[in-house]
Amino acid sequence: xxxxxxxxxxxxxxxxxxxxxxxxxxxxxxxxxxxxxxxxxxxxxxxxxxxxxxxxxxxxxxxxxxxxxxxxxxxxxxxxxxxxxxxxxxxxxxxxxxxxxxxxxxxxxxxxxxxxxxxxxxxxxxxxxxxxxxxxxxxxxxxxxxxxxxxxxxxxxxxxxxxxxxxx
Amino acid sequence: xxxxxxxxxxxxxxxxxxxxxxxxxxxxxxxxxxxxxxxxxxxxxxxxxxxxxxxxxxxxxxxxxxxxxxxxxxxxxxxxxxxxxxxxxxxxxxxxxxxxxxxxxxxxxxxxxxxxxxxxxxxxxxxxxxxxxxxxxxxxxxxxxxxxxxxxxxxxxxxxxxxxxxxxxxxxxxxxxxxxxxxxxxxxxxxxxxxxxxxxxxxxxxxxxxxxxxxxxxxxxxxxxxxxxxxxxxxxxxxxxxxxxxxxxxxxxxxxxxxxxxxxxxx
Numbered sequence: 091x092x093x094x095x096x097x098x099x100x101x102x103x104x105x106x107x108x109x110x111x112x113x114x115x116x117x118x119x120x121x122x123x124x125x126x127x128x129x130x131x132x133x134x135x136x137x138x139x140x141x142x143x144x145x146x147x148x149x150x151x152x153x154x155x156x157x158x159x160x161x162x163x164x165x166x167x168x169x170x171x172x173x174x175x176x177x178x179x180x181x182x183x184x185x186x187x188x189x190x191x192x193x194x195x196x197x198x199x200x201x202x203x204x205x206x207x208x209x210x211x212x213x214x215x216x217x218x219x220x221x222x223x224x225x226x227x228x229x230x231x232x233x234x235x236x237x238x239x240x241x242x243x244x245x246x247x248x249x250x251x252x253x254x255x256x257x258x
Numbered sequence: 259x260x261x262x263x264x265x266x267x268x269x270x271x272x273x274x275x276x277x278x279x280x281x282x283x284x285x286x287x288x289x290x291x292x293x294x295x296x297x298x299x300x301x302x303x304x305x306x307x308x309x310x311x312x313x314x315x316x317x318x319x320x321x322x323x324x325x326x327x328x329x330x331x332x333x334x335x336x337x338x339x340x341x342x343x344x345x346x347x348x349x350x351x352x353x354x355x356x357x358x359x360x361x362x363x364x365x366x367x368x369x370x371x372x373x374x375x376x377x378x379x380x381x382x383x384x385x386x387x388x389x390x391x392x393x394x395x396x397x398x399x400x401x402x403x404x405x406x407x408x409x410x411x412x413x414x415x416x417x418x419x420x421x422x423x424x425x426x427x428x429x430x431x432x433x434x435x436x437x438x439x440x441x442x443x444x445x446x447x448x449x450x451x452x453x454x455x456x457x458x459x460x461x462x463x464x465x466x467x468x469x470x471x472x473x474x475x476x477x478x479x480x481x482x483x484x485x486x487x488x489x490x491x492x493x494x495x496x497x498x499x500x501x502x503x504x505x506x507x508x509x510x511x512x513x514x515x516x517x518x519x520x521x522x523x524x525x
Contacts, residue, residue: 101414103486107478108471110421111429115470117422118429122437135459155418162394163267163386165327165379168291219295220378221338222371246459253464258471 109152112142116156136160137236138243140206143182144189144198145256154179169216177212181205199248203240207233267386274503275317275388280397282504283385286511290381293518294374301521303373309514310380319387327383328376335372342368395419396496413492421477429470436465 120136139156142149157178161170185205189198214229250256270276275283290306297303314324328335348363385394399416406412445458 101411103481104475104478106414106418107421107481108474110418111425111470111474111477113418113422114425114429115466117426118433119466122430122433151418155415155422159391159419159422162391165331165383167386168287168378168382220375221334222342222367223338242456246456246463249457249460250463250467253460254467256467 105148109148109155112149112152113155113159115139116153117159120156120160135243135246137206137239138247140178140182140185140240141199141202141244141247142256143186144202145251146258147186150179150182150186153182166220169220173212173216177209181209195248195251199244203237203244206240207237210236268390269319269323269387271318271388273316273318273388275313275319275384277501277503278388278507279498279500279504280385280389280393281400281498282500282507283389284394284397284401286507287381287385289511289515291378293515294377296518296522297374298370298522299524301524302518303370303377305514305517305521306377307373309511310377313384314380317384317388319384323387324380324383327379327387331375331379335375338375339368339372342371391423392420393496395423396494396498400498425473428473429466432469433462433466437462 116136116139119139136156139149139153143153154175158171158175161167161174164170185202188205189201192198192201210233211229213232214223214225217223217228217232218225290309294306297306314321343360343364344358346364346367347359347361349361349366351359351361352365353360389397395416398419399412402410402412402415440458440461445461446455449455450458
């Protein structure tokens with residue numbers, strides 16, 4: 091009998107397709123709905139997609155890949171891609187682990203928002219490295235901005251989860 | 259349709275930089291980003307600037323495309339320059355007006371930091387301006403290949419990136435269509451109270467998610483029907499090859515690194 095030289099993939103095709111399409115969705119939402127401004131307040135709507143990881147493990151990969159692709163379009167991709175990609179992946183894993191046994195969906199969203207805001211030390215570190223900005227001030231400002239974006243994004247994703255089963 | 263972020267980056271061409279293997283470009287840019295932090299003198303910055311400008315001219319990419327990359331962050335560069343200008347108190351006092359004092363140290367540090375940032379953007383922009391996203395994906399797969407030894411799903415990752423890049427224009431059109439359909443029903447995304455505008459986003463996202471999941475299921479079915487099997491042993495549609503040109507560029511870059519370290523602390 092002829093033995094195939096092609097080893098089959100370790101991940102089911104449906105899962106790969108779903109991850110890939112949600113990755114595209116991440117990039118599209120970032121591009122099309124990049125910023126919704128309310129006067130001086132700027133909300134990055136794509137931040138809400140970080141919450142998807144709470145509903146299914148596949149979104150950890152989808153969001154991370156989305157961040158990698160979006161960051162490749164940044165003028166400072168050489169720092170943004172590795173730092174953004176790795177930190178997003180780790181923070182999403184952490185959020186899933188921390189909220190694993192929680193029943194209350196709003197609590198899960200709130201904890202995730204706080205973890206993401208706290209994790210902005212990576213962005214602050216990057217800005218400190220590139221522009222010699224004061225680390226703690228930058229962390230505070232970037233972290234507060236992220237917390238605001240994540241809070242508003244959390245409200246959107248909460249209502250979205252009531253309309254679609256995101257865990258399927 | 260706002261698709262400049264994704265599609266508008268790549269500028270087609272046949273320049274020296276376009277013809278380079280994407281792995282060469284990624285490797286050189288990666289190391290450039292590291293060595294730029296070692297520049298600490300006028301001449302060391304001059305060496306890096308010369309390399310950056312040479313690369314840009316060799317790429318034959320119109321300067322306006324590079325400047326477009328700078329546009330979203332020029333404010334950050336100016337802010338950083340001013341910050342260093344006002345807080346650095348080293349050197350000779352150049353200007354004093356009310357409580358504002360400007361020293362030579364502040365001017366030098368402001369220029370150095372702005373220059374560093376400008377060089378980073380100039381060089382890193384060249385990758386996305388001269389390489390198609392699919393070629394970048396192929397290069398990333400090859401660069402990450404050694405991670406297969408620790409069972410990292412490199413092929414799957416590259417495949418998912420390729421699929422998602424393929425579907426970005428399709429989903430962009432879909433989003434545009436849905437938002438126009440919702441707008442024609444009176445949904446307003448731009449004005450009104452925060453609560454109302456957030457509510458307006460939901461009718462846009464629901465059909466978008468539903469259609470994306472549907473597409474994913476159809477795609478998976480199509481792949482399975484064609485007997486797709488990933489992993490080792492598959493041949494490639496696009497083969498990457500290191501040419502003599504790549505070797506010469508590596509040699510030139512090594513000369514730049516040597517030049518940088520020889521000129522550190524001079525001038």
